[in-house]
Amino acid sequence: MPPMTSGTITRWCCSISCNRLERPEMTLPHSPACDLLGSRIPLVLAGMGGVARAELVSAVTASGGFGFLGMVREPPELIQREVERLRQSGHRHFGVNIIPAATDPALLERQVATCIELAVPVVGTFWDLDGHVTRRLRDAGIMVVHQVGSVDEAIEAERAGVEIVIAQGREAGGHVRGVRPLRDLLPEVCAAINIPVLAAGGMATGGDLVTAMALGAAGIVLGTALMATEESFAHPYHKQRLLAADAADTVLTSSFHINWPPNAPVRVLKSDVTSGARGDPHAPERTVIGDEEGRPIYLFSTDSPLRSMTGDFESMALYAGTGIGRIHDIGSAAARLQTILVQAAELLAVDPADTGDQDVEVSSSVCYAGEMNGAYMGEADLADDLWLLAAQMQAALRAALAQGVDPAAASQPPFAADAAALASWSLQVRQLAEGEGAATAHPIVPGKLPPRALLLQGLGALVPRITRPGLRDRLARLRLFLAAEERDASA
Secondary structure, eight states, X not given: OOOOOHHHHHHHHHOOBOSSOSSOBOOOOOOHHHHHHTOSSSEEEOOOTTXXXXXXXXXXXXXXXXXXXXXXXXXXXXXXXXXXXXXXXXOOOOEEEOOGXXXXXXXXXXXXXXXXXXTOSEEEEOSSOOHHHHHHHHHTTOEEEEEESSHHHHHHHHHTTOSEEEEEOTTOSEEOOOOSOHHHHHHHHHHHOSSOEEEESXXXXXXXXXXXXXXXXXXXEESHHHHSBTTSOBOHHHHHHHHTOOGGGEEEESSOOBTSOSXXXXXXXXXXXXXXXXXXXXXXXXXXXXXXXXXXXXXXXXXXXXXXXXXXXXXXXOBOOTTGGXXXXXXXXXXXXXXXXXXXXXXXXXXXXXXXXXXXOOSOTTOOGGGSOHHHHTGGGHHHHHHHHHHHHHHHHHHHHHTTOOTTOOSSOSSOXXXXXXXXXXXXXXXXXXXXXXXXXXXXXXXXOOOHHHHHHHHHHHGGGOOOHHHHHHHHHHHHHHHHHHHHHHO
C-alpha cells in the first residue's frame, strides 16, 4: 500500500461509500469527534503530564490527528510558552490537559485563567469532574473533553456540558480511573450518552482502532504508543524500557502517590518500587531520587522520567499501558499514526472472508432476485434488518473479546488481535445499516447472545431478498466468514 499523504488520509478516513453501490467499499466511518476537534483522523494524543509537549502535539496535529498538551500542575508560564510554540508552527486545533483534583486550587485558578486568556480551543480534564471549572471554560467558549472510568461518570459529564467523553479502561498506562476492561466499559458508555466517545487504554494498532469503533467509539486516544516516539518529552531511558516490555511487565499499583489524591492507582512497569523492595511508600520521610532544573524528584512521586530530569530513573514512575508489547521501535509520531491507519485500512479494505476458490452462493440457481424490484422482494424494510444484524454483530464481537480471557488478569491488551476480523465485519455491517437510513424501531438484542447458528440462519434468509449485487455479495461473504469461524470453533 503506498504511503498516505495528509490528503489521502483525509479522503480515506472521512468517506463512506457504502450506500447502494454495486461494490461497497468500506472505510472507517465518519467521526463526529473529528468534526468537533477539527482533526482529519480519529487518533488523539493523550495529555500525558510532562511527556506531551509542543513538539509531540505538533507532530500529531501535522499528521491529521489531535493532541493535548500535558499540563498537569504546570505553571501558567509553561502553558503559555507551549501554546505559543504550537501557534507559531501554524497549528490552531489542539488542547490543554489539566487535572483539577491533583492541582493546588490557587494554581488551578491561574491555569484556567491562562487557558481562557489564550483562547485555547479545547481543554481536557480528568479524575473528579469539577463542575465549576467546566462551566467557566464552557462560558468562555472553550470545548471541554473529560476522561471517565464509569458509565455514571460519563452521564455526569454530559449533563455538566462536556462535549466529548473519553472512556478509559483499566488497561491504560499512567493514572487509571477505570476498574473495568475497555471491551465492557466502552460500548456501555456509548449506549448511555449522546455525545461522542473516544476510547482509551492500551491501544496501539489499527486492529485496536477498528475494534474500538466497532464497539461505538468515535476514535481512540493514544498514550504509551506516542510516548515511544522521537518527539515525546519522555527521557530516552523510559522509552527504551518501553521497547523491552510486554503487557505482563505492567502492574497497577498505588506506590506512586505523591502529588495526587489518595486511592489513585497507576499502571507502570514493574520495578523494585512496585515490589516493595524500596520500602513503605506511605512512610512520612521523603527520599530525593532525582532533579528537574532545581526541583527535587521524590521516591514514590508521580513524576515520570523526562528529558529535563536527572537521577534514578528506574525508581521513578515508568508509565506504560498494556498495549506496550505491540510497539517495537522508537520512530516518529507521524510514522506511528500512519502505521495504525494503514493497518485499519487493510482490515476494512480487504475482505476478511477468505473464500479461496469457493463461490459466494446467495440463492438457488433458479432464483431471479436480481430481476425483481426491492418492494417485491421485501427489501423495503432492509434498514430494520440491517440494524438488528449490526446489533447482533456487536454482541458477537463483545462475546468474542471476552472469550478465553481471565477476568482476574488485569495486565493484558484491551482487545484480542484475533478478534479484529470480526470487528471489521461488525463495523462494516453498521456502516451498511447507516447507509440504509434510520431504523423504524430500535433493534433489541436479547440479553443472551443468539447462537452463531441463528446469525447464520438470519443471514441465509436475508441475503436472497437483496436485489443489489454489491450488497448481496458483501452479506453473503459475511455468512461465509461466520460459517468458517463456527467450523474453526467446533474443530
